[in-house]
Amino acid sequence: MxxxxxxxxxxxxxxxxxxxxxxxxxxxxxxxxxxxxxxxxxxxxxxxxxxxxxxxxxxxxxxxxxxxxxxxxxxxxxxxxxxxxxxxxxxxxxxxxxxxxxxxxxxxxxxxxxxxxxxxxxxxxxxxxxxxxxxxxxxxxxxxxxxxxxxxxxxxxxxxxxxxxxxxxxxxxxxxIPEGEKYPPTDLAPRPDGTVRLLFLGNYIMGKGQNFAVEAFKAAYAQQPNLRLHFAGGDMGLEKNRAYRRQLEATVAAAGLTQVVTFGSFVQDVEAAIKQADIVLNFSESESFSLTCLDALYFGTPLIATDCGGPAELFESGRSGLLVPNRDVPAMTQALLRLAADAELRREFAAAGREFVRHKFxxxxxxxxxxxxxxxxxxx
The missing domain is CATH 3.40.50.2000 (Glycogen Phosphorylase B;)
Structure with a gap:
């Protein structure tokens, strides 16, 4: 001790x-x-x-x-x-x-x-x-x-x-902000297989917005089948959270998306997870601050977040990320399509986000x- x-x-x-x-x-x-x-x-x-x-x-x-x-x-x-x-x-x-x-x-x-x-x-x-x-x-x-x-x-x-x-x-x-980085900045160059990887990092809790991400992804995937979505988070040992994850998985299975939407557990190495993604999502219904958003900006992965409280103070929408209306699935879908289709915009957002949070926080x-x-x- x-x-x-x-x-x-x-x-x-x-x-x-x-x-x-x-x-x-x-x-x-x-x-x-x-x-x-x-x-x-x-x-x-x-x-x-x-x-x-x-x-x-x-x-x-x-x-x-x-x-x-x-x-x-x-x-x-x-x-x-x-x-x-x-x-x-x-x-x-x-x-x-x-x-x-x-x-x-x-x-x-x-x-x-x-x-x-x-x-x-x-x-x-x-x-x-x-x-x-x-x-x-x-x-x-x-x-x-x-x-x-x-x-x-x-x-x-x-x-x-x-x-x-x-x-x-x-x-x-x-x-x-986190103290330093263990890995090189995110490589936002287009992937050899052409996929664009989305990461939703958050515990499986009702209100965190994974349900909105599933619905937005379904609509976006129909137009851009190169998209991939991964959820990562814990259930905090609570049955209601395990039930919520099962509900999400059932929705994905019913839509025939199990090959492109995956579910993982709690992430120990947040930096590595964020830097392996092309876009980080946070569609929470209520956030006082959001360390997930701050981490994404700090580590240099473009962010799409809902206007649900604290996230609006973490970056400049349109310059270092995209802020969408709370619970607005069509707006989430359009943001996904826009950012996934433009690698140069992702690079611009990543650089601006890193600079902004390093000064403000x-x-x-x-x-x-x-x-x-x-x-x-x-x-x-």
């Missing part, structure tokens, strides 16, 4: 992820960049698949049996008592580790608020999804709690920030800003 020095403040990162998600990846990048100034320890849900990855990277991890609000009667009955119990558990962990602050990497996990009230330690709340898309009585409650009880509210995009009141403690800190706008935020909170 990473060695802790008495002079280095300890920050407890609480993340509700049951698998390795974009949100967890983003905060992990930040922890690595700030490891000389702070010591980070993680608190995850019981049984999280992400624990092994964090342990492999040397981070101490703890588990708490978090319960989220859902429509299931059992969860509704247990939510309040478990919130109080888990808040007490987190407070005990804060005291035992002598943590200087608690950083909640989830807007809706209120255990940090309980720990804040019990210990008096500073609380930082990171908002990594669009509150506009949630059930509003709940979202407004989470917003009020964050604005009144957290020392800082960190929004990952301007789209998220627009939901909050313009308060001094509420600010935008973009997620960071440089260290001063990400790691340094969050490091400054920690320093300000701990001085109070």
């Amino acid at each position: 990473k060695e802790n020095h008495q002079s280095v403040p300890i920050i407890l990162i609480v993340d509700n992820s049951r698998a390795l998600t974009g949100a967890l990846h983003a905060i992990l990048h930040t922890c690595q960049a700030l490891s000389s100034e702070y010591s980070f320890k993680f608190v995850l849900p019981a049984g999280s698949q992400a624990r092994a990855t964090l342990a492999h990277r040397g981070y101490a991890t703890y588990e708490i049996p978090f319960i989220e609000i859902s429509r299931r009667p059992k969860d509704l009955l247990l939510y309040v008592p478990m919130l109080l119990l888990n808040g007490w558990r987190l407070a005990a962990l804060v005291r035992r580790e002598r943590a200087a602050a608690v950083h909640m990497n989830d807007f809706y996990n209120l255990t940090g608020v309980i720990a804040r009230l019990l210990t008096g330690r500073p609380l930082i709340t990171h908002v990594r999804f669009l509150p506009h898309t949630q059930l509003q009585p709940l979202a407004r409650t989470w917003r009020w709690v964050a604005e009144h009880l957290a020392q800082r509210v960190v929004c990952v995009s301007e789209a998220v920030y627009s939901y909050f009141r313009p308060l001094p403690q509420v600010q935008v800190v973009f997620d960071p 440089r260290a001063a706008a990400t790691y340094e800003q969050l490091g400054k935020l920690y320093s300000e909170v701990l001085k109070k």
Whole structure:
């Protein structure tokens, strides 16, 4: 495990992820960049698949049996008592580790608020999804709690920030670009076999947009049979996500496209996957930021994304990628046809995207800003 020095403040990162998600990846990048100034320890849900990855990277991890609000009667009955119990558990962990602050990497996990009230330690709340898309009585409650009880509210995009009141403690800190590249830039020259390979990188979750990609591909393939589409992502160990993947596969099979549309599992080497593609797709219905889009732009593979929140802030549509209306399959189809047919346009988008994100999401706008935020909170 990473060695802790008495002079280095300890920050407890609480993340509700049951698998390795974009949100967890983003905060992990930040922890690595700030490891000389702070010591980070993680608190995850019981049984999280992400624990092994964090342990492999040397981070101490703890588990708490978090319960989220859902429509299931059992969860509704247990939510309040478990919130109080888990808040007490987190407070005990804060005291035992002598943590200087608690950083909640989830807007809706209120255990940090309980720990804040019990210990008096500073609380930082990171908002990594669009509150506009949630059930509003709940979202407004989470917003009020964050604005009144957290020392800082960190929004990952301007789209998220627009939901909050313009308060001094509420600010935008973009997620960071990857640190360097392992492989040469994407080779966007036409392939010898004439195919154009599309990559949809995202976990199999309803709302992520794989269903729209299938429909758009079906229409585009009828006009350009050189197209190939590959889906890559995990199911996070949830049956509803496995069922969603099976539904997608059944739709592809019914359309007779199993030879040109393939399905893969979670990708460990994101850079390699992106650089093997000619175009990256993200047709999500709601994204607060989208690390997938940022990675595609950074690694230099042309991007087509939906106007669903954060992605619109990551690139300039028509110059470094194509932004299409949310849930608009005909627009997705036309974007696919346009970009797949024009290799020179793909090269132009790739170069412009690499340049844009390297400027907008440089260290001063990400790691340094969050490091400054920690320093300000701990001085109070």
